[in-house]
Amino acid sequence: MSHWLYSLIIGGIAGWLAGIIMNGTGFGLLIDIVVGVIGSIIGSWVFGLLGIHSGGGMIGSIIVSLVGAVILIFIIKQIKK
DSSP states (O other): OHHHHHHHHHHHHHHHHHHHHHHSSOOOHHHHHHHHHHHHHHHHHHHHHHTOOOOSHHHHHHHHHHHHHHHHHHHHHHHHO
16 A cells, blocks of 8 residues: 555656656646656666666655656657647
């Protein structure tokens, strides 16, 4: 149960930060969480391909999720053009 809560909190923080970086504002709590959680999956995959290890912990998880969320938002923006 606590793993899911941890994932939602990290996802929310990463999605909100990615929204600020890419748009200047967040997307709202629910969308920020979704973007962050999907970003976590993308970030873990990208970091794994590059052989980079985040070191674990909350800060490492936020960084990985943030990078993945920024990539996700960038791809979505390119598709919408």
